[in-house]
Amino acid sequence: MPTSECFARVPPFPDQVPTVELQRVELSKLLSGDEAESEALFEACTGLGFFLLDLRGCAEGQGLLKETEAGFDVSREFYALSDEEKSKFPLLPSNLGYKPIGGTKIEDGRPDRCEIYSLPTDDLVGLAPPIRNPPPFEKSRPLLTSCAKHLHSVATTILTHLSAHLGLPPRTLSSMHALTERSPSNLRFLHMPPQRASAAQTSLMGHTDNGSVTVLFNVVGGLQVLDGTNGWRYVRPEPGHAVINLGDSMVQLTGGVVRSNMHRxxxxxxxxxxxxxxxxxxxxxxxxxxxxxxxxxxxIPRGEEEEEEKEKVGTYEEFHAKKSKGIREGKNLVGSRGGKKTEKKVDVRVNEVMA
Structure with a gap:
C-alpha cells in the first residue's frame, strides 16, 4: 500500500472485523536471493495464493511506493470528472479503457458498484500505438509508464522465484512475460463510492483473476479473500505493502501447483x-x-489429466476472452483453483461488511 502519510487521511481500519492473516514477504530479501524469504513466497503461492509484499526495505520498493501514491492523485482527478466526460473513453473489445459503475454484474445479477479505467501496458511501453486516454492519465504518461515498468519488474521477480521452486530452468516464467511481447497486461485504476448500510452489496463480484500475477495497492479496506473453511475474510490494508495474488493462467501453466483464490x-x-x-x-x-x-x-505434476488438457488448450488470447466474458456476465462462481484443498461452496452473501 502507499505510505503512512496517505493512510493518515482516512479513518483507521477497525480491529473487530474478521481478517485473514497473510504471509509477509520482503522485496529487498527476494532481490538479494534470500532462500528463507523465497520459501515463504512459495508457501504463500501454493497455500492461500495471496501474500503481502513489504516494499519498504529497498530503494526499488520505496520508489514504487512514491509512484503509486502519485498515481492515486491521478486516479482521483479522473474520477472527479463527470460521467459524460468519462463515457467518452468507453471500454474497448480488449477489456481496456473505461468500465462505468454497473458495467458488469455481481453474483445475484444486480449491477456492480465499481468503476475501472485500465491502461494497456503495451501502450505505456511503446509496443502498440497509443490509445486515446482521458487528460488526467495522458498528462501523467511519464509517471504511469515508469510505474508500470517497475510493477512489471516486481511481478516478474516473483515469477523468477516460482520458476526455481517448480524446477524450471532459471527465469522461465519471467521470460515468458517479457515486456517485449504483446499482451493484455495493464495498469488498472479502480473506484468504489461509499454505499448506504441499508443497501450494502458486493462492489466487485467474487472472482479469480485470469492473469499471472496481480500487484494491488489500496488504503481503504473492502478486499475480501476466501479463506478456506473460514469463509470471506477482510485483508487489512498495510502502509508500505502491496497485496499480491496469483491468477488462473499461472495455475494452468503449473498444473495446479499454485493457487488462484476467490476474492471480491x-x-x-x-x-x-x-x-x-x-x-x-x-x-x-x-x-x-x-x-x-x-x-x-x-x-510440476504429470498425469492423465495433462493429456486431456492438451486437447483443449489454446492460446492465452482465447483463454482471456472466455474468462473476461464470464466476469462481465457475473458467471465466475467456480471457486478457487489449484494449490491446497479449500472450500467446496462459495457463500456470495455480503455479511459483516458494515461493522
Whole structure:
C-alpha cells in the first residue's frame, strides 16, 4: 500500500472485523536471493495464493511506493470528472479503457458498484500505438509508464522465484512475460463510492483473476479473500505493502501447483465505509500467443489429466476472452483453483461488511 502519510487521511481500519492473516514477504530479501524469504513466497503461492509484499526495505520498493501514491492523485482527478466526460473513453473489445459503475454484474445479477479505467501496458511501453486516454492519465504518461515498468519488474521477480521452486530452468516464467511481447497486461485504476448500510452489496463480484500475477495497492479496506473453511475474510490494508495474488493462467501453466483464490470487494468496514475506495492494480498476463500448456519442471505434476488438457488448450488470447466474458456476465462462481484443498461452496452473501 502507499505510505503512512496517505493512510493518515482516512479513518483507521477497525480491529473487530474478521481478517485473514497473510504471509509477509520482503522485496529487498527476494532481490538479494534470500532462500528463507523465497520459501515463504512459495508457501504463500501454493497455500492461500495471496501474500503481502513489504516494499519498504529497498530503494526499488520505496520508489514504487512514491509512484503509486502519485498515481492515486491521478486516479482521483479522473474520477472527479463527470460521467459524460468519462463515457467518452468507453471500454474497448480488449477489456481496456473505461468500465462505468454497473458495467458488469455481481453474483445475484444486480449491477456492480465499481468503476475501472485500465491502461494497456503495451501502450505505456511503446509496443502498440497509443490509445486515446482521458487528460488526467495522458498528462501523467511519464509517471504511469515508469510505474508500470517497475510493477512489471516486481511481478516478474516473483515469477523468477516460482520458476526455481517448480524446477524450471532459471527465469522461465519471467521470460515468458517479457515486456517485449504483446499482451493484455495493464495498469488498472479502480473506484468504489461509499454505499448506504441499508443497501450494502458486493462492489466487485467474487472472482479469480485470469492473469499471472496481480500487484494491488489500496488504503481503504473492502478486499475480501476466501479463506478456506473460514469463509470471506477482510485483508487489512498495510502502509508500505502491496497485496499480491496469483491468477488462473499461472495455475494452468503449473498444473495446479499454485493457487488462484476467490476474492471480491465489498463496502469497507467501520468508519471507512463513508470513504470512497480507490485502488491501483498492475495485472501481469501472458502474451496473447502463449500456449496454455503446463510447463515441464521437476515440481510440476504429470498425469492423465495433462493429456486431456492438451486437447483443449489454446492460446492465452482465447483463454482471456472466455474468462473476461464470464466476469462481465457475473458467471465466475467456480471457486478457487489449484494449490491446497479449500472450500467446496462459495457463500456470495455480503455479511459483516458494515461493522
Amino acid at each position: 470487494v465489498v463496502p469497507a468496514p467501520g468508519a471507512q465505509s463513508e470513504s470512497p475506495r480507490f485502488s491501483i492494480a498492475y495485472v501481469l498476463k501472458p502474451p496473447y500467443a502463449c500456449r496454455m500448456e503446463r510447463l515441464k519442471g521437476e515440481g
